[in-house]
Structures are given as C-alpha cells and as structure tokens.
Amino acid sequence: MEAIATKDQLIKILATAGFKPRKWCANNSQLLQGLAPEDQEVDLDVSSESHKTVKTLGLIWLPKSDQFSIKTNGPTHSKITKRTVSSELAHIFDPLGLMAPVVVKAKISVQRLWQLKLSWDEALPAEMHTQWTHFRQCLCEINNVKIPRHIFHHKQPRNTQIHVFTDAIYIRAEMTDRTISVQLLCSKSRVAPLKTQTIPRLELCAALLGAQLVVKVKKDLEYEHHPIYMWTVSEITLHWINSEPSTFQTFVAHRISKIQQLTLKEQWRHVNTKQNPADLLSRGVDPIYIQKNAMWFYGPLFLHGNQECWPQPFRQELITSDHIQA
Structure with a gap:
C-alpha cells in the first residue's frame, strides 16, 4: 500500500536527524500497525462504535467515518456589543x-x-x-453537520468536472458504476461593500472571485485538463464576458479583462436563481437551516442528471442595449 510505504519512508528520513514523529492518526487500522499507543493522536479503535475526533488544520476530523466537522462554542459573552x-x-x-x-x-x-x-x-x-x-x-x-472528506466517496471516477457557481466550487464525477457524485469542494464569499454598487457590477465582481478561485483549485488538485463550467445568474455579466473590455468603462473593463485571462468565454453559462446554490452566499442562511440544505452541499439537481438536461448555453443576442447599461 502506497500510504504504508510513505509512512515508513517518513519515519526513516526523520530518524536520520534524530526526530521521532508522533500524533499519528488514520482511518485505516493497517496504517497504525507497529505504532506505539503513546505515539498516536488518539486511542482509536476503528472496529468500535466510538466516534473520536482529531483536530487537523483547524478542522475537526472524524477518522472512522472520514468526515469533517466544524466546532463552535456557545455564547462567550453575556453583554452583546x-x-x-x-x-x-x-x-x-x-x-x-x-x-x-x-x-x-x-x-x-x-x-x-x-x-x-x-x-x-x-x-x-x-x-x-x-x-x-x-x-x-x-x-x-x-x-x-458532517462533510465527507473524500469527494468521490472512495470510489473510482471515470471522468471529473469542475463546476463553479459564482464563488462556490463543486466537483462532479461519473463513477465506473455509472453513478454520479456531486460534492461541494470549497467556497469563498465577500459581503457587498458599503459603497453602493449596481447589481450587475456586484455580479461581475462575484464572477471574478469565482474565476480566481477556480485557478487555485485547478493548481492544487492538478486538474489542469479537466472540463470547467462557470455558472452565473447574471445575463449582463455573461454579455460583458463575451465582449471586448475596451468598449466599457474602467470598472467593468478591468474585471472583464481579468476574467478573460483566467477563463475561456465558452466555459461560462447561465443558471436561474432557483438552481444556483451560490444564491445562499448572497443572502446568508440561519445555522439551523444549513444542515437541511441539500443543494448547498450537493449542488443543483440538474448536475445529477445527463448533460442534455442542463440549462441551455447562453445566447448573447438576447441581451439588449437597455440591459447592458443596467
């Protein structure tokens, strides 16, 4: 097993400098074999019903179920200021x-x-x-809320796609058994600035944020050649992206130019608000409702079906000059 070989190599390399790695943890008992209990992060019995947790990179990891969780404490102050x-x-x-x-x-x-x-x-x-x-x-x-650490649920994908809904990224994978998995990978959001901006300009800024985020994701996952689909609810933003930047004012032109450098025009598509999980990022959600929101964690329903059922590609000729100035 590659993981066991990597573990053994790491122990040998560190031993040459007098270092002994500790706080080992894994969701597979074979990886923990040969390690003294005092060198393990927790006394984890994978075969038991216990759900012990480990904190890693600031997140809570449940090794047995291989899930992430986020821990929050109760109110820390009596007076609210x-x-x-x-x-x-x-x-x-x-x-x-x-x-x-x-x-x-x-x-x-x-x-x-x-x-x-x-x-x-x-x-x-x-x-x-x-x-x-x-x-x-x-x-x-x-x-x-428990989020699977492994976006493919430990299955082998036949093909993989990246779907960016403004500033939330999902991985869609078709498995060897023909099942389709869609999983939230990450998101990045910003609250609208206090300085008043038009809705089309805010949507354009969100599109740029998504383009910047997907570039980082491609590099980190080494997904340089995987299909990418960029979704936005704003038809005006789509028109701008498919136009020459020089025809617009500086604010819009600058952001169009950046988006065109980071993505391809043909990657951009339109999705309506009801099918856009990133809509939740615009208005926010009470904590009590987030756990029940399947679209946020697993993407819109159409991604779980055949590509022929997806929203039709954007038609730029449907945008009028009145819309462009919105």
Missing part, C-alpha cells in the same frame, strides 16, 4: 468555506453595526440584539 459580536464571529473557523452561508449571515450583521457607527462596547439596539441572540443560540447546529 460590537466587540463581542466581532469576537464570536472570529471564532468560526471555516477555511474551506463549507459553512459560508452561515458566516455571511453573521458578516452582514457586523456590517450593519458599522453602519450604525456604534462604539466597540456600546450595547446593541434592541432589534439587532434580538437577532444576534437568536443567531448565536442556533450556531451550535453547525456542530451536527
């Missing part, structure tokens, strides 16, 4: 963006506090106090 709200938000560590809709919900609340120009230790207005109290009481619900 802008300082405590910011502190409690910072405690949500989600590097892959798996709980991004929940985090966005909290960020929107923090942004409103800045608009009110409250001091750091000033009590929140009654309405916002009630909203944040409800939010942090429900926050423990995300502790129950």
Whole structure:
C-alpha cells in the first residue's frame, strides 16, 4: 500500500536527524500497525462504535467515518456589543468555506453595526440584539453537520468536472458504476461593500472571485485538463464576458479583462436563481437551516442528471442595449 510505504519512508528520513514523529492518526487500522499507543493522536479503535475526533488544520476530523466537522462554542459573552459580536464571529473557523452561508449571515450583521457607527462596547439596539441572540443560540447546529472528506466517496471516477457557481466550487464525477457524485469542494464569499454598487457590477465582481478561485483549485488538485463550467445568474455579466473590455468603462473593463485571462468565454453559462446554490452566499442562511440544505452541499439537481438536461448555453443576442447599461 502506497500510504504504508510513505509512512515508513517518513519515519526513516526523520530518524536520520534524530526526530521521532508522533500524533499519528488514520482511518485505516493497517496504517497504525507497529505504532506505539503513546505515539498516536488518539486511542482509536476503528472496529468500535466510538466516534473520536482529531483536530487537523483547524478542522475537526472524524477518522472512522472520514468526515469533517466544524466546532463552535456557545455564547462567550453575556453583554452583546460590537466587540463581542466581532469576537464570536472570529471564532468560526471555516477555511474551506463549507459553512459560508452561515458566516455571511453573521458578516452582514457586523456590517450593519458599522453602519450604525456604534462604539466597540456600546450595547446593541434592541432589534439587532434580538437577532444576534437568536443567531448565536442556533450556531451550535453547525456542530451536527458532517462533510465527507473524500469527494468521490472512495470510489473510482471515470471522468471529473469542475463546476463553479459564482464563488462556490463543486466537483462532479461519473463513477465506473455509472453513478454520479456531486460534492461541494470549497467556497469563498465577500459581503457587498458599503459603497453602493449596481447589481450587475456586484455580479461581475462575484464572477471574478469565482474565476480566481477556480485557478487555485485547478493548481492544487492538478486538474489542469479537466472540463470547467462557470455558472452565473447574471445575463449582463455573461454579455460583458463575451465582449471586448475596451468598449466599457474602467470598472467593468478591468474585471472583464481579468476574467478573460483566467477563463475561456465558452466555459461560462447561465443558471436561474432557483438552481444556483451560490444564491445562499448572497443572502446568508440561519445555522439551523444549513444542515437541511441539500443543494448547498450537493449542488443543483440538474448536475445529477445527463448533460442534455442542463440549462441551455447562453445566447448573447438576447441581451439588449437597455440591459447592458443596467
């Protein structure tokens, strides 16, 4: 087994410099054979019913079920102020963006506090106090969410595709047994700036964020030659991407140029709002609802079917000059 050989090589290499690796953990008992119990992270019995966890790279890993989980603590302050709200938000560590809709919900609340120009230790207005109290009481619900670490569920894919819904990335794989798997890989989101922008411009910024994110994902996964599909709800954004940047004002032209450098025009497609999982990133979701939202974790339903059933490719001639100026 390749993993066992790698383990043995690592032990030998470190031993030459006098180092002894410890805190070993695995979801396969064969990898732990020959390792003293004191050198293991937890006393993990893979055959038992226990679900012990290990913290790795800031995430909670359940080795037996091979799943990730995100741990949040209960309220840490009795008095709710802008300082405590910011502190409690910072405690949500989600590097892959798996709980991004929940985090966005909290960020929107923090942004409103800045608009009110409250001091750091000033009590929140009654309405916002009630909203944040409800939010942090429900926050423990995300502790129950379990995300598979292995996006292919330990099966062998025949072919693999990357689907980017604005700024949420999904891996779609067709297995050797003809089953189709769609899994959320990661997401990255930003709250709309306080400075007012038109909706088409905000959608264009989100498209650029998705293009930048997919470039990193391709490099990290070594998926340089895998098919990529870029989805957006904005037909105006699609028109801009399929146009010459020089015909627009600087703000739009600059972002169109970057998107065209990072992606191909033919990779971009239109999807309606109801089939767009990234819509959750725009408005945020209460923690109590995220666990039940299948589209966020497994993508829209059409991706689980044949490609002939997907939304039709974008037709640029349907966009009028009135739309372009929106």
